[in-house]
Every structure is written in structure tokens, then in C-alpha cells.
Amino acid sequence: MPAPPRITVEVPVLRVGDGPADYEGLGSFVQALRRPQGLHLTLLHVGILADFAQDIEDWTKGNTAAGSAIQATVHWLQALPELEGFAGSSDRLIVLGGGSIAGLEVAVPQHVMDYQVSLVQGLHELLDGLLVDNVDDFILSSPALGFRYPHWVPHVAVGQPPSHARGPWSISPLAVECGPSRIRNGQFLPTGD
Template sequence: MANRPRGGWDSTTQTAPPITVEVPVLGVGAGPADYEELSRYVFALRRQRGLHMTLLHLGVLDDFCRDVADWTKGNTRADSAMLRTVAWLEALPVLEAFSGSAESLIVLGSGGVCGLEVDVPASVHDFQVYLVHALHELLDELLVDNIDDFILSSPALGFRSPRWVPHVAVGRPLHRGRGPWEIGQVGVDFGESRIRNRQHFPQLP
């Protein structure tokens, strides 16, 4: 594997981007004007075309596999972890398209981004729980012990909380404070799940 600093993805060269399982946003509200209304709350509103909801963040594959190798003290080599992880990703089932709704904007992480908090069907929550369970199974196969500790401490995975909040990041908050900000209910339509940056998977033998 390339000896590359962690988080060294250069968006201009499109090398080593993070891998996520996500669902694309197909529409917000009744039309573009409903989404553009969010500019009352959000600075530099993101383009609607690229909006998505992340179901599972795996991170840069090189980094993830190095985390596994470090955690297992070399019992699982990084190249072996890469082979198994890519095969695991390719075998994940697909979540069908669905619709949800949003009534408020919430602040995410350290406060630099806000997003629509989305009410989604129970089946979506179930699928996200399945993904986390499947990740546990993968890590068990990779000989990772104390799996919950690994998930919460792996820089590649970047988990900050065991609780998943369905949301769509839309831009930086225009107003100070932690929110939430009520926006009135809007529908949000999502496409079927996909693996973001799948085209950057390494070529496997």
C-alpha cells in the first residue's frame, strides 16, 4: 500500500477518497424552491444534486486496513484486510428507495455544518443497524478483538457516537447557536443505497 499520511485525500486528484454506504437525495419538498428556502438558515447552501444520507462511514480503505493491522499487531496484514473488506463491501445488500420527511435543521459535529434531521421509515433504521452488525462480523473475521473499542477509536472509521441520527448535511449554519431551527415539514425522497467512491476500489487479483 502507498505510504500516505492519514486523511491525505486530495479532492483535485481524486485519489484515496473515503468509502461510505449512502443513499442519494432525489428531491426535497415539491420542487427546487422548497430546498432553496433553506438559504434563510444556511450559508453557502450545497447543491441539491449532490446531497446524500450516510448510512455507514468506513473511511479511506488504506487507513482502515492499517488501523486493523495496527490493532491486531500484524496478525491481520493490511493487504489481507483490504482483500476481505472490498469483498465484504461488494456483497452488501441494497436498500430500496424510500421517502422521509424533515421539520428542522440540526447542528452536526463541532458545529461547522448543519443538516436536515430526517424522519425515515423503520426499515431504514433496521438496515443501518444491519450494516453496523455486518461491520462487527467483518472485524471479527479480521481478528480484531474488543470490536466496540476499535470502532470508537479507529481514526479511519471516525465514529463519535454509537447513536445514528438520520440527516442530510446541507451547509454551514447561518446563525450562531446549536439549533435546532424549525423549517416546516418537507418531504425528502431517497434513491437506493450505493457505495460512494466504489470506482476507487483497488484492482483485486
Template structure:
């Protein structure tokens, strides 16, 4: 079965702690620890591009077509500035996604929080340009965006909890190095590489 890629603005994890054993040590708290290579922190989730564009078209009652929404969104994604790499730290594991996922709660520098706020403001501007009214309502109700909370919790999902209702766990502090921001699955979008 072919899965349709989700689009996010994210930063890749380059390293956790002082070596592989620091990350592997989280296995005592987490079942099915994710491979370090694919770890990332999401800054903004857009969802599946076709779903997002159809949400816009439905919301505007066809005033903005799905095709127009796709084109504008691709242009918008290409125009986003890149956030340079940075270091964060984690001192606890937190439940995510209703408790089905465990993540490292990450303390990030202030400029990273400001960049994430900028992304949300930029999303508002994109939606305004697409003639979406009541933008906040759209963001919270769009199936594609999937926003469940107005607050951003910087985190790196690392696996599943060993026990149900595991809650928050304090851990030894870990330094996390992140690379520069990127558009996840950009190469799979229309017009990529042109």
C-alpha cells in the same frame, strides 16, 4: 492535490420538497447551501480504505495484514445487500460536526433504521473475521471510522450555519425522496469494474 476518497454506504437524495424552491428556501437558515445534486444520507462510514486496513493491522499487531484487510473489506462491500429507495421527512435543521455543518434531521421508515443496524452488525462480523478483538473499542477508536457517537442520527448535510451556535431550528415539513443505497467512491477502489 489529490484527495483520497472516503468510503461510505449511503443513499442519494433524489428530491427535497415539491420543487427546487423548497430546498432553496433553506438558504435563509444556511450559508453556502450545498448543490442539491450531491446531497446524500450516510448509513455507514468506513473512511479511507488504506487508513481502515492499517488501523486493523495495528490493532491486531500484524496478525491481520493491511493487504488482507483491504481484500476482505472489498469482498464484504460487494456482498452488502442494496436498500431500495424510500421517502423520509424533515421538520428541523440540526447542528453537526461540532456546529460547523447544518443538516436536515430526517425521520426515516423503520426498515431503514433496521438496515442501518444490519450494517453495523455486518461491520462487527467483518472485524471479527479480521481477528479484531474488542470490536466496540476498535470501532470507537479507529481513526478511519471516526465514530464519535454510538447513535445514528439520520441526516442530510446541507451547508454551514449562518451564525455560530445556531442550534436546532424548526422548519416547514419537507418530504425527501432517496434513491437506492450505494457504495460511495466504489469505482475508485482496487478491482472496481472487474
């Protein structure tokens, strides 16, 4: 049985550098370079929806049922405004995910930073409406959300770092072209009221 899909708000990466050779060149820095077709930049990670809803029910000691949390979260996600495509750049590879992921650290335009901040503010409002107290503590401790740091670092995961390497590594500057925002695995969100 396949694992339930993780829900994120993200932008697809349409192109890294001037062509395939620029992206393939990153293979000299990382192991198991990911295929360029699936690259994305995550704006907000929600995680497995049922787990997120259960985290809310547990945190509120049952005052908000998981089913209500799922319904409210789906409505919130589907009402999010779309972020238009944009161009960023990267000149550095960093290590993420406790050392298991190598990613391009991406410099993004200010309006993208503002959009990501608005997503976090919206998440705060959603959780407040679901009777979650100490929202910041909840966000940093919810296993489903998986927030390790309160500060967002725009990045594109590209592979695995070399064994026991900590980075960061400077690279030749690369343009990173991104498409409009979307809900990853949005087709798996429940429908109906």
C-alpha cells in the same frame, strides 16, 4: 495530488420538498447551501480504505495485515444487499461534525433503520473475522471510521451553520425522497483477489 476518496454506504437524495424553492429556502438557515445534485444520506462511513485497513493492522498489532483487511473489506462492501429507495421527512435542522455542518434530521422508515443496524452488525462480523478484539472500542476509536457517537442520526448535510450557532432549528416539514443505496466512490475500490 488529490486526497484519497472516502468510502461510504449511502443513499442519494433525489428531492427535498416539492421543488427547488423548498430546498433553496433552507438558505435562510444555513451558510453556503450545498448544491442539491450531490445531496446524500450516509448509512455507514468507512472512510479512506487504506487508513481503515491500517487502523485494523495497528489494532491487531500486525496479526491482520492491511492488505488482507482491504481485500476482506472490499468483498464485504460489494456483497452488501441493496436498500431500495424510500421517502422520509424532515422538520428540523441540526448541527453536526463538531459544529461545522448543518443537516436536515431525517425521519426514515423502520426498514431503513433496520438496514443501517444490519450494516453495523455486518461491520462487527467483518472486524471479528479480521481478528479485531473489543470491536465496539475499535469502531469508536478508529480515526478512519470517524464514529463520534454510538447512535446513528439519519441526516442530510446541506451547508454550514451560521457562525457559532448550535441549533437545532424547526423548519416547515419537508419530504425527503431517496434513491437506492450505493457505495460512494465504489469505482475506486481495488479489484482482483
